[in-house]
Amino acid sequence: MLRPIQIIASSRAEDNSGIVEIKADVGTIDPPKMKRLRIPDLLKGLAILFMIQVHIMELFIDYAGRESIVGKVSLFLGGPFTAMVFMIVMGYFVAKSQKTTMRTLLRGVKIFVLGFFLNIGLNFHLLLKIKYAGWPYNPLEYIFGVDILYLAGLSIILLSLLKLIKKYQVIVSLLLLLSVLLLSGPVNEMLTFPERNYITPFIGGNYSWSYFPLFPWLAYPLAGYFFFFAEDSIKQFVSRKKEWAISVFVLLVAAVICFSKMGFNISVDLPAYYHHGFKYGFWALGLLIIWTTIFYLLVKKFRLSRIEQFLAWMGKNITLLYVVQWLIIGNIATAIYQTQALNRFPLWFFGILFVSLILSWLLAKTKIKLA
Template sequence: MNTYPAEVDIMEKNLAQGESKRIFYLDFARGLAVFFMIMQHSMIMHERTSGGGDTLLGNLFVLLGTAPAAPVFIFIMGGFAVRSKKSVAENMIRGCKIFAFGYVLNLLRFTIPFSLAGNTGEAVPLLFMVDIFQLAGLSLIFFSAFKKIAEHAFILPAFIVGILLISPYLWGVKSDLYIFDPLWGAGANNQFPIFPWEVYFLLGM
C-alpha cells in the first residue's frame, strides 16, 4: 500500500501526540491560570502594598488570579491525575513533594524576609499559610488513596456532595494547631483548605 507524504506527516503527528499524552487546550488553560496567579501575588505583595498598583490593570490581574485561576488550575489537575499512568505510590510521593514545597515557598517568601525585617510576629504564622501548593499536594494524596473506589459510578458524586454539605460547618472552626489548617478553617492565612476546594479536583476527574 502506497502512503503519501501528507499522510505520513499526519500519522507522525498523531503518534507524537499519543506518546506525549498532552492536551493542548488544557495545558494552555493551566498555563494561563498559573500566569494570572503569579501576577495576582505580585500585585498584592508588592504593587498594591506600596500604593502604586491600585490601577485598572492591577485590579484586573488580582481579579483573574483569584476567582477563576485557582479553580481552573485544580480542576485541570484532577483531569490529568485521572489520565496519569503513575502508580498509587508514585502519585502519593508526588503529592507529598508538592505539599512540602508549599511550605518551603512560604519559608522563602514570607518567614525569612519577615524575620530579617524584624517582624517575627508574622514570620511563624505565615510559614504555615495554606496556599495552592498545599491544596494541590493533598488533593493528589487523597486522590491516590481513593482512586480505586472513586471509579464506581456513585462514589465520586457522593464525595462531592458530602464535601459541599460538610464544608460550611467547618469554615468557622479555628484551632491553635497548624496541622489542621490545610483541611478546614477560615483564618486569614488559610487560603485553600481541602474543604471545600477539593471539590474542583473531584469535578475534574
Template sequence: MDIFNKEKINTSYQKELDLAKGLAILFMVWVHVNEYYQSPKIEGGFYNRLVEFLGSPMSAPIFIILIGVGIVYSRRSTAKYLFKRGISLLLLGYGLNILMDFIPNIILALRANDMSYIQLGLESIFGIDILAFSGLVFLFFSLIKKFNISNKGLFGIWCGLMTLNIFLRGTVIENKIINIICRGIWGTDELSWFPFLSWITFALVGYYFGQILTRCANKTVLYKNILFVTAPLSILLWVYSYVNNVKFGAFGALYQTEYYHQDIMGNIVLCVFALFWISLLYFVYQYIPEIVKITINRWSKNTNLMYCIHYTIIGFSILLLKTESYMPLQTILLAISIFTFTDILCIFINKVKSKKLSKGYTKNEYAALQNIQS
C-alpha cells in the same frame, strides 16, 4: 449522533486545556504582584477589580480542575504514585513558605530590629496555599484509587464533605498547633488560603470532566453544548449571587477570605464559569499564532516551577521595593518583569536538567524517555 464512546479514545494532548493553564499562570503572576504592590488608592477601582477577576475565577479554579483532569489522563495514576506525589507537594508547599515568607521576614527583622517580622514569618510557614492543597488532593485520590471507589461512591463522599464544610466553615480553633492541621481542612483563619473542603469540588469536577473528555469522539460538539449551557447559566448565577449577596469574594471582599473560604454556592458559580471559559478557549485556540501556542505550552509544562520561582522572587523583592505603593502602570511593568524573569529561569533550569538527563542515553533512547515523561 452519539459523541461519546464506551472506550477511551481521546487520550492524547488536549490543547485547549494547555491554553487555559497557560493563561491562568499569566494571570496568577499578575494578581500576586498586584496584591503585594498595588497602592490602596486604587483599591476597588476598575483596574483592581479586573486583575482580581483574572487572577481568581480564571486562575485557581482552572488549575485545580486541571489537576482532576490530569489524574484521569496520567499513565501513572496508581494509589502509590498519587500518595508519593501528594507528600512531595505538601513538603514543597511548606518549603516554599519558608523560602518566600520566613527567610525574607527574618532579614527584615534584622534590618529593622523589629522582632514582629519573625512572628509574621513563623506564622506564614504553616499557611495552606495551593501547592499544599494540591498535595491533599493527590492524597485524597490515592485513597479513592486504593479502595477502588466508583463515581457514584465518590459523589456520595463529595456530598458528605460539602455538608461538613457547611458546619465547619468559619469555625475558629484557639489552639495554635491544632489550628495548623485544621486550616488545611476548612477555613479557620486568614492563613487558610486553600482549605480542602472549600476547594476539593473543583478537583472532582475536573476528574469527572476528564472521564467525559477521554471518551469524547467529537470535541467540537461537546464544547458547543457546554457553551450553550454554561454561558446563560453563568450570567444567571452571577446575577443571583450579586442580588442575594452570595459570599464567595466576587463583589464585597474582592476574592480574599470569602473567596478562599467559599461554600458550595461559590463552588457552583465558579465551576460553571470555569467550564464556560475552557469551552470558549477550545474555539479560540485555532486563531492563536503558532509561536504563542509554543510559548503557552512551555508555561503549562512548567506550572509548578513557575509558581515556586515567581513567588520566591516576589518574596525577596519586598527587601528592595516598598509594598502597597504603586499605581497600575507600575504594577503592570513589575508583573511583566517578574513573569519574564521567571520564564527565563525555567528555560535555563530545564536545559540544565535535560543535559543531565541525556547523559548515558542514546539520542533515540532520550527521545523516547521524553515522550514517556510528557
C-alpha cells in the same frame, strides 16, 4: 489567586501564600510517552499570567490602586481563572494517570514538602526581619501558611486513594464534590478555634494563614477527577442531542450572569474567596465551564501558533514558573509591601514575568524536577 504575604499588621488575610496559585501543574502526571493534551496546557499557561499579575497587584500596589476598577478586575482575573483552573486540571490528570497508587502517593508527599520549602523561600526576607529586626509577626503563620502546593499535595494523596475504588467513580466523585462545597461553611466554623494551631487549617477554618484548605478547595480537584470519568458520556450527550446541550449551556450562562455580582464581590474579597461556600463554588464551576468552552472554540478557530506555543510552554512548566515567580515576588514584597502606585504595575508585571521566564527556561534546561 495567591495570597499576599501578610507582612504588615493591617494587611488583610493573605492571598494564598505560596499559593499562588498554584501549582496546578502538579497534576500533570503524564506517563512517560503519553501525548500531552493541548487545551489543559494552554489554560494553565494563561492562568499563570493571571496569577503573576494578581500577586503583583495584591502585594505591590497601594490601596488606591487595588480599589480602582483596574485593581478589582485584576483581583477577579486572579480568582476563578487561576487556582481553580490549576486544581481542576490537576484532578483530571490524577484520574488519567496510569501510575501506581504508591507512586502517586509519593508525588503528593513530595509536592506537600515542596510547599513547606517554598513558604520558607518566598518569605525568607520577612523571616529575617522577624528574627533580626524584631518585626512583630508569627513566623509559623508564614511557614505553615496553607498555600496551593500544600493543597495540591494533600489532594493528590486523597485522589490516589479514591482511585482504589474500582466502580462508580463518576457517582462517588460527584457526591464528594458536592459534599465538600455544601459542608465547607459548617466545617470552617467548626474548625476555627481561639487557640492557635497549625494542623486543622490544612483541613478548614477561617484562619488568616489558611488560603487553600481542603474545605472548600478539594472540590476543584474532585471536579477535574469527575470530568475525566464523565467525559465520554458528556461528549456523547453533546453530539447526539445538540439542541439539548445548547439549551443547557444557555441556561448555565444565564445562571452565571444572574449571580455575577455575588461571584465578582467574593472573588475580589480575599478572606471570602479563600473560605467560600457552596454558592460561590457552584457559580465558579459554572463560569469555568463557560470559560473553557469559549476558550476551546476560539483556539480551534484561530490558531495563533507563536502565542499558543508560548502559553503551552508555560503550562507545561507551571511548577517551575510558580516557584520562581513566588521567590521573586515574595521577597521583594517584604521591602515594598503595598506601596507602589498603580502606574508602576505594568513595569513590575512585565519585569517579573520576563525574569521568571528566563530563570524557568534555564532551570528547565537542567532537567531538574521539583516534584
